[in-house]
């Protein structure tokens with residue numbers, strides 16, 4: 001390769017691999033000094049640094065690879081990192097890991113070793129781990145892994161000379177092997193028996209990749225031994241069929257088990273050191289007995305008090321009641337009336353559905369303060385690392401109602417945006433799971449903006465929020481339970497790596513909140529304007545009145561005033577737009593608490609917004625998505641009707 | 655930047671080959687995590703420099 005000779009004439013190569021942020025670049029600089037070349041890896045946009053160093057009189061070329069989490073690539077970066085491992089035939093591969101996260105990072109070391117690569121393990125950031133009272137028995141770890149292990153802190157050059165020593169004296173002939181369970185080993189042997197070509201990786205490792213449906217590994221086999229392809233495919237498919245389990249998951253669980261066993265005696269936590277508050281909190285969040293009360297606390301203070309009372313109460317009063325009502329609206333209306341005498345133009349600009357009086361006012365004065373406070377609360381929870389724990393907690397309930405635990409991820413994502421979550425259902429294994437989750441997303445998972453506005457709206461009325469929460473949760477559980485019964489199938493287990501919890505960083509939270517608000521504003525503003533123009537056109541042509549008449553029986557069955565129809569039509573443009581319409585009606589005193597609650601429940605369950613519907617159509621096709629649409633509409637109005645009856649009968653929220 | 659859901663480091667947006675979600679007007683303003691699918695907000699240019707200053711303190 002041309003690039004190589006420009007860097008240095010070395011014959012031996014050192015390849016640095018590891019997760020991002022473990023100190024690889026620091027090590028690279030410490031090893032190579034000033035003479036480095038950064039260039040794009042051939043055929044990609046990914047940058048790879050190359051440098052030169054000399055150890056005990058031998059010169060080496062050093063390659064810093066892009067961060068990777070596993071030998072099974074998902075991103076282009078990971079793909080390039082793996083390609084370097086496969087093609088550059090390294091003299092030594094230095095796997096850099098963070099001492100504080102040994103258990104999470106060691107599985108990749110296992111992957112590298114079982115691939116037959118000449119691995120040296122560097123446990124970096126050891127000083128930080130020691131400060132936390134962690135002692136790592138490095139000689140013992142080296143003995144158990146069967147590869148050279150060096151502890152250090154590259155930022156302080158601690159351990160650098162030991163690493164250079166280990167590289168210089170590396171003996172590639174000694175290979176370590178880890179045994180998986182008897183069953184998995186048998187499966188591996190069955191596949192690797194057929195592999196005869198000479199690969200960079202050992203056959204056992206290629207068999208592992210094939211069983212995990214790795215596309216590159218399959219492409220490699222197709223090229224290397226086309227005559228045996230059929231036999232290999234048969235062996236793999238038989239194994240997958242026989243085990244009836246996600247092999248990916250099974251292999252990664254086995255790897256975890258081995259790592260835990262290895263680390264058991266290697267890591268010592270100082271006896272007198274009690275777990276930190278965050279470690280305790282992290283454990284509480286996933287235990288059902290403490291997790292659900294904690295969730296309620298989060299919802300109460302984060303959503304009810306902060307978003308509802310402060311955002312939807314104080315801030316909206318200031319902006320909508322103070323600024324717009326008293327100053328901006330009268331001034332704009334006056335201006336328009338002076339400038340034009342055309343009725344239609346006045347209506348378009350400042351009328352009932354005017355671009356300014358409806359579109360701009362809703363977007364700026366009603367929705368933005370509510371959504372802003374909601375995004376702030378959301379970003380704090382995100383930065384703390386709460387969401388994956390919430391997923392684990394919800395998983396237990398899901399299993400109880402017979403749903404697939406893995407469906408948790410798109411569900412939790414749905415609280416961000418249902419459109420995206422609908423797309424993420426792709427990651428689910430079977431069509432059955434995908435349909436159930438798509439249905440539940442369309443029905444009972446409000447997106448963040450709508451959730452914010454509804455929470456803000458309902459927290460103004462005592463008792464309304466608990467009724468709303470109970471209704472939506474009940475519908476969700478009942479529909480989930482029923483559809484899981486009606487569409488039976490396998491339920492693979494849900495497994496997820498949990499990142500550690502931490503104190504939220506003010507800067508991160510602020511950046512995320514502002515980014516989300518900017519994104520939101522750019523997104524909704526044109527839509528709100530567009531919707532008000534459309535409503536205006538509907539009003540001028542009389543089409544809106546026609547629609548109101550058509551929907552009148554349904555609306556009055558819910559016990560709602562006819563004007564609510566407009567809010568439901570808003571809701572189809574965007575979920576939060578509809579909620580804003582309700583908010584406006586509530587502010588004008590047009591809705592009783594009972595009507596408000598019924599309308600909010602119906603609207604939450606009722607139609608997904610246009611974007612979500614289009615995504616549903618794209619992912620599931622016309623037939624399924626129209627079916628879901630009909631079902632959701634019927635259910636939403638049915639539940640609203642029932643709720644209205646119950647509330648009327650019991651006299652709650654009268 | 656780290657993914658808000660799974661905590662893994664996201665590749666920079668220009669290096670991330672992803673399909674737009676189709677819901678954003680005028681181009682996608684979200685970074686979809688390649689590992690878990692979570693949508694992270696795209697950071698506007700002004701804030702990006704501020705964030706970079708912070709990141710340089712990290713160990714990489």
Ligand SMILES: [Zn+2]
Pocket residue numbers: 657658659660661662687688689690691692
């Ligand atoms: Zn992620």
Ligand SMILES: [Zn+2]
Pocket residue numbers: 674675676677678681682683684
């Ligand atoms: Zn998008």
